[in-house]
Amino acid sequence: MASSGTNPWEVLRPVADAPARTRGRALQEALREAIRAGRLAPGTRLPSSRDLAADLGVSRGLVTEAYEQLTAESYLRSGRGAGTWVGDAVRAAAPRARDRAPRTRDARADFVPGSPDLSLFPRAAWAAAQRAVLAELPHRDLGYPDPRGLPRLRTALAALLTRRRGVAADPERLVVVSGVAQALALLGGALHARGIREVGVEDPGSPPHAELYAAAGLDVVPLPLDGEGLALGPLRRARVRTVVTTPAHQFPTGIAYAPRRRAELLEWARAVDGFVLEDDYDGDFRYDRDPVGALQGLDPERVVYTGSVSKSLAPGLRLGWLLLPEALAEDVTERKRTADLGHPALDQALFARFVEQGDYDRHLRRCGRAYRERRDALVSSLADHFPGTEVSGIAAGLHVIATLPERYGPEGRFLERVARAGVAVRGLEEYQHARGDDDPGLAPSASSTRARVRSDVRPRLVLGYAHLTPGRIRTGVALMARAAGE
Amino acid sequence: MASSGTNPWEVLRPVADAPARTRGRALQEALREAIRAGRLAPGTRLPSSRDLAADLGVSRGLVTEAYEQLTAESYLRSGRGAGTWVGDAVRAAAPRARDRAPRTRDARADFVPGSPDLSLFPRAAWAAAQRAVLAELPHRDLGYPDPRGLPRLRTALAALLTRRRGVAADPERLVVVSGVAQALALLGGALHARGIREVGVEDPGSPPHAELYAAAGLDVVPLPLDGEGLALGPLRRARVRTVVTTPAHQFPTGIAYAPRRRAELLEWARAVDGFVLEDDYDGDFRYDRDPVGALQGLDPERVVYTGSVSKSLAPGLRLGWLLLPEALAEDVTERKRTADLGHPALDQALFARFVEQGDYDRHLRRCGRAYRERRDALVSSLADHFPGTEVSGIAAGLHVIATLPERYGPEGRFLERVARAGVAVRGLEEYQHARGDDDPGLAPSASSTRARVRSDVRPRLVLGYAHLTPGRIRTGVALMARAAGE
Numbered sequence: 001m002a003s004s005g006t007n008p009w010e011v012l013r014p015v016a017d018a019p020a021r022t023r024g025r026a027l028q029e030a031l032r033e034a035i036r037a038g039r040l041a042p043g044t045r046l047p048s049s050r051d052l053a054a055d056l057g058v059s060r061g062l063v064t065e066a067y068e069q070l071t072a073e074s075y076l077r078s079g080r081g082a083g084t085w086v087g088d089a090v091r092a093a094a095p096r097a098r099d100r101a102p103r104t105r106d107a108r109a110d111f112v113p114g115s116p117d118l119s120l121f122p123r124a125a126w127a128a129a130q131r132a133v134l135a136e137l138p139h140r141d142l143g144y145p146d147p148r149g150l151p152r153l154r155t156a157l158a159a160l161l162t163r164r165r166g167v168a169a170d171p172e173r174l175v176v177v178s179g180v181a182q183a184l185a186l187l188g189g190a191l192h193a194r195g196i197r198e199v200g201v202e203d204p205g206s207p208p209h210a211e212l213y214a215a216a217g218l219d220v221v222p223l224p225l226d227g228e229g230l231a232l233g234p235l236r237r238a239r240v241r242t243v244v245t246t247p248a249h250q251f252p253t254g255i256a257y258a259p260r261r262r263a264e265l266l267e268w269a270r271a272v273d274g275f276v277l278e279d280d281y282d283g284d285f286r287y288d289r290d291p292v293g294a295l296q297g298l299d300p301e302r303v304v305y306t307g308s309v310s311k312s313l314a315p316g317l318r319l320g321w322l323l324l325p326e327a328l329a330e331d332v333t334e335r336k337r338t339a340d341l342g343h344p345a346l347d348q349a350l351f352a353r354f355v356e357q358g359d360y361d362r363h364l365r366r367c368g369r370a371y372r373e374r375r376d377a378l379v380s381s382l383a384d385h386f387p388g389t390e391v392s393g394i395a396a397g398l399h400v401i402a403t404l405p406e407r408y409g410p411e412g413r414f415l416e417r418v419a420r421a422g423v424a425v426r427g428l429e430e431y432q433h434a435r436g437d438d439d440p441g442l443a444p445s446a447s448s449t450r451a452r453v454r455s456d457v458r459p460r461l462v463l464g465y466a467h468l469t470p471g472r473i474r475t476g477v478a479l480m481a482r483a484a485g486e
Numbered sequence: 487m488a489s490s491g492t493n494p495w496e497v498l499r500p501v502a503d504a505p506a507r508t509r510g511r512a513l514q515e516a517l518r519e520a521i522r523a524g525r526l527a528p529g530t531r532l533p534s535s536r537d538l539a540a541d542l543g544v545s546r547g548l549v550t551e552a553y554e555q556l557t558a559e560s561y562l563r564s565g566r567g568a569g570t571w572v573g574d575a576v577r578a579a580a581p582r583a584r585d586r587a588p589r590t591r592d593a594r595a596d597f598v599p600g601s602p603d604l605s606l607f608p609r610a611a612w613a614a615a616q617r618a619v620l621a622e623l624p625h626r627d628l629g630y631p632d633p634r635g636l637p638r639l640r641t642a643l644a645a646l647l648t649r650r651r652g653v654a655a656d657p658e659r660l661v662v663v664s665g666v667a668q669a670l671a672l673l674g675g676a677l678h679a680r681g682i683r684e685v686g687v688e689d690p691g692s693p694p695h696a697e698l699y700a701a702a703g704l705d706v707v708p709l710p711l712d713g714e715g716l717a718l719g720p721l722r723r724a725r726v727r728t729v730v731t732t733p734a735h736q737f738p739t740g741i742a743y744a745p746r747r748r749a750e751l752l753e754w755a756r757a758v759d760g761f762v763l764e765d766d767y768d769g770d771f772r773y774d775r776d777p778v779g780a781l782q783g784l785d786p787e788r789v790v791y792t793g794s795v796s797k798s799l800a801p802g803l804r805l806g807w808l809l810l811p812e813a814l815a816e817d818v819t820e821r822k823r824t825a826d827l828g829h830p831a832l833d834q835a836l837f838a839r840f841v842e843q844g845d846y847d848r849h850l851r852r853c854g855r856a857y858r859e860r861r862d863a864l865v866s867s868l869a870d871h872f873p874g875t876e877v878s879g880i881a882a883g884l885h886v887i888a889t890l891p892e893r894y895g896p897e898g899r900f901l902e903r904v905a906r907a908g909v910a911v912r913g914l915e916e917y918q919h920a921r922g923d924d925d926p927g928l929a930p931s932a933s934s935t936r937a938r939v940r941s942d943v944r945p946r947l948v949l950g951y952a953h954l955t956p957g958r959i960r961t962g963v964a965l966m967a968r969a970a971g972e
Contacts, residue, residue: 025776028776029648029649029652032652032779032783036654036783065776069776069778069779070779071745072745072778073652073745073748073778073779073783073784074745074748074749074784075779075783075784087749115629115630118625118626118628118629119625121625121628123620123621126620127616127617127620127621130613130616130617130620131613131616131617134609134612134613134616135609135613139604139605139607140604141802142604142607142800142801142802142803143601143604143800143801143802144801144802145802145804162515163515166515166518166559168522177826178664178826178827178830179826179827181824181825181826181827182825182826182827185824185825185826211824212824215821215824215825259557259558259559259560262559262560263560263573289555290510290511290514290551290555292555292558292559293518293555293556293559293561297518297522297559297561298559298560298561310630314628314629314831315628315629315630315827316627316628316629316630316631316830316831316832317628317830317831317832318631318826318827318828318829318830318831319830335701338667338671338697338698338701339667339668339671339701339825339826340663340664340665340667340668340671340804340825340826341664341665341667341668341801341804342804343804344664344802344803344804344805344830344833345800345802345803345804346802346803346833347830347832347833
């Protein structure tokens, strides 16, 4: 076999340079790759093992073994004593799927809410917990987990949520999930199985959640808010039996549900024999008074409570929890089992230890101090650069609503200008659910936030601040002011 | 307020002993707890803040604050200047769900397959990778992950799978999942969306997987095997367009699909415009020759490839992968996104590093040596204690099939006897799918394994050995022999 540029066996040449120990494997891989890539076409006859061995300077046994192995894998075919050919069983892969455009990260200032400050992630304490857990975890806990979660974590979480959030937390009713998205997906499936086909959602609210319900076969019915929470009239007229709410700090308006509305919402749920889902997405952060206890504590059989570490530690951990009424606990557990057999055990043990040792409380206190300072920087910057601005939803969470004076409006034009200046910021309107105005039961009432948003010429900005240092906040607000004044 | 045994405020007494710093919070929690537990009934009037403060020996401001907070949470109601009562918004939680019976773990010997040896988990190398990853991970990687998985892990996995398993692995077609269960759930949903309502499965096979398909709305059609893999005639008659297979080491029979059958299966998939799912559940372990390359490498557009670390490292890690044809890649990615937004980022970075540094290969070699020794111990013990036994499926994986001589049969009686002796072991029949014999397209052919299993009086045992030391294997086989001879 002569060595020439057009010799198809040339592609096997590098095999000779592989260390003797791995040469056989290298030959097999080179042959597979050449066949898959089409460089060795189906029907091509291979050299005899003796010739190829001589050509590559390897032992003949190594070539024979490669031919046998690839014949077993259908890459090659062998006739009885009649040589070896490239088989026709192999098809090349189609070109790769188009890459998605990555989210732009080059804004000069980014007020889009949703992320905590990832640089505050407690790496040292987390590393210590990792080390301790790996040293102490019994072997059997590396096996298939309880689909509800490790008992140790459910116990620690129940104590944590009872203490911090005032929920009625029974470890037997807790399911450890990979975040609120999974909580909604599992719950959506369980509701669908009970014949529920629609869920009411807050409007404005968190539009991505609607996709999660759609995946479970549920339609969402956007429901307007008033100053105290979900407006009751539209809720009753909508004839839904389940609503999703953010009572501690409504997303995105930032209002806390009024005590009266909390009680009324539970009365409604009992009357329609339905459920209220309480998404306690940022209930851990409240600055100027104690946190308002969770709605769930008032009626654990009507409220499904869910939360996660996405705002308190990091979304990348994908760890959350779901606290269920008796009526849903078993079905949701089964759905968690068929979805993924349960959450990673080491992660669960790690977070259990993190909570047990008080590390989680320490981290929340540290973040709370930092975020309060950032909120104050944002509020004072807004007062300096946009005098007359009303800021609401400031008592809790990781974002505020800033209603600018009329001279900055309308909202669309304001947002265009600041976007051109490189500031990423969202208006409240972007969080409204798209729906027809002819929706019969749901015509926005004069008192609803929705109606006010629509008719208002004052721009309303949803400003996330937790992920920004006070310095970047001040720079960002100044940039916005400059852009708005041009 | 006098202190007496029947004084309902007595439950608040421990508050006085709390450190001054946490006393306010302790009072609020004690009040909530008493109301939730029904010890303070709805309508109960609370003492004035002055009286309760004096009684507990705390400041009046602290009591006022507690009353205000619990009023905001609807635990209490306040009339205008008319005092404070326990509200009626609170309902107690129903009794907890019945605990499920835990799986018994007290067998004297346990040959049930499915688990690797968890005591071989490479804790030291894992801890080192954890430490390194936490030190090096950019902050942004703690944010919401790419639902397909971290690019770093997909790149490492593609190289690993190409090298070890001969797959055609494009990182853009890989989706990191939480294991084969999630892979099946996601894929089941994507197939359902394409109008596929039935999937063929190997019979005998892995019955729990049928539940996962059922959860996605798919019916399973059990298909018999012959000595070369899925029998083609019944497959064609069944009119399914998708089959799930374990070609490297069929579960549970242990056969490796013949080269010819592999090619025929792909021809079938092209002819029906369907898919073959390749569940490579234990393809990493092959003892007496090189691993047979994955079916996927032969036609990446017809084969969906899935695997996990459940047999190679530990099921509790809940980490796996799915390699998809172009036609399914986007839909499955979307389903992963709505299922849980993606796999935990730290776990992904950790495993990427573990693979990149060669730790995974080292671990597989170490386990491979241990498992080969265990397999040899099992085969020789069976030869000693059950002379005449045929052992098959020994070349790979973590279990074998032992066909005992006729004198030990029938299978049911044998299994009863050894169970009474405290040996956990399963017969091949337990892995057969339940179905009616009048199923038209699927009457078992004379050559099918199923037919042979049914008519055979020789017990066929599915013996997992990987999780047992050679000593425990020998003891277990001896125990079985004693029980069978009694």
